[in-house]
Amino acid sequence: MSTTRNRAGQAADRRMSERTEPAAESAAKTVDESRTVMAMQMQPTDANIWGNVHGGAILRLADEAGGAAAIRHSRMRCVTVAMDSMTFKQPVYIGDLLTLTACLTHVGHTSMEVEVRIDAENLRTGEKRHAGTSYLVYVAIDDAGRPTPVPGLIARTDEERERWRAAAERRTRRGGRGSTTEDTEERRGRR
Ligand SMILES: CC(C)(COP(=O)(O)OP(=O)(O)OC[C@H]1O[C@@H](n2cnc3c(N)ncnc32)[C@H](O)[C@@H]1OP(=O)(O)O)[C@@H](O)C(=O)NCCC(=O)NCCS
Numbered sequence: 020m021s022t023t024r025n026r027a028g029q030a031a032d033r034r035m036s037e038r039t040e041p042a043a044e045s046a047a048k049t050v051d052e053s054r055t056v057m058a059m060q061m062q063p064t065d066a067n068i069w070g071n072v073h074g075g076a077i078l079r080l081a082d083e084a085g086g087a088a089a090i091r092h093s094r095m096r097c098v099t100v101a102m103d104s105m106t107f108k109q110p111v112y113i114g115d116l117l118t119l120t121a122c123l124t125h126v127g128h129t130s131m132e133v134e135v136r137i138d139a140e141n142l143r144t145g146e147k148r149h150a151g152t153s154y155l156v157y158v159a160i161d162d163a164g165r166p167t168p169v170p171g172l173i174a175r176t177d178e179e180r181e182r183w184r185a186a187a188e189r190r191t192r193r194g195g196r197g198s199t200t201e202d203t204e205e206r207r208g209r210r
Contacts (some may be wrong), residue, residue: 047171050179053091055121057084060142061113072111077137078102081153084119085133089157092123092131093169100130101156101193109148115139117150124179125186129166130158132186154189 057080065076082099089097111117118138125132137150161167174180 047173048092049173049175050122053088053123055084055088055091056118057087057121058116058118061111061115061117063113066113070113072113072115072117074105074107077107077111077117077150078105078153080117080119081105081121081135081137082155084121085135085153085155086157088121088123088133089131089159092126092172093159093167095159095161095167095169097131097157097159099155100158103154103189105151105153107151109139109150111139111148111150112141114142116142123172124154124182125190126169126172127190129168130156131169131172132156132190134182134186154186156193 059080061072061076066072082102086097086099116139118140120136120138121133123131124134133155135153135155137152138147139150140147159167159169172183174183
């Protein structure tokens, strides 16, 4: 019986050490719990007269995918507060299947950063292109529109920990309340 308890205790310790930013200890969630994949075939109404899909149409889908991941993580109303600049590396055409993969990279007190990777596939040839990647920040709000604390994020893999580190740097560059590296380090230690 004590062995069982010890094993359970060790598992709990491991889980704690994996946590990167447990804003709300009891409800911290993994990156996988909110990962969201959206796929949509591009239509003539999404494109210009030459068949290139508008950047704005792609950004709208990125915002929808990112927003869904933020809501899944927080289970609250979320609004977009910032979207980093985005470079379209490859064109997207009418008929392409656009797949948007959204995953949380970082959480603050009330905000969440989401990475949205955008891939295009020519369904007839099977050719796949990485169209671009965008980083969006969402804030969870209550019914009165006030920012509300979100659950912590558990970064389990080296890749997730590296994404967290890069996101913390972007947060510092964006500025605003709670955006300094010192503050982020303080949050890690405190919570
Ligand atoms: C999002 C909103 C509620 C934040 O209000 P606020 O008074 O700035 O709130 P706070 O200063 O308490 O900041 C709340 C969080 O937002 C973050 N934030 C604020 N401005 C930011 C910016 N420009 N970039 C990134 N994060 C930002 C803060 O860092 C803070 O995060 P933290 O709690 O994790 O530390 C408010 O700005 C708003 O309602 N904006 C409109 C959102 C909207 O309608 N979006 C749809 C598209 S227009």
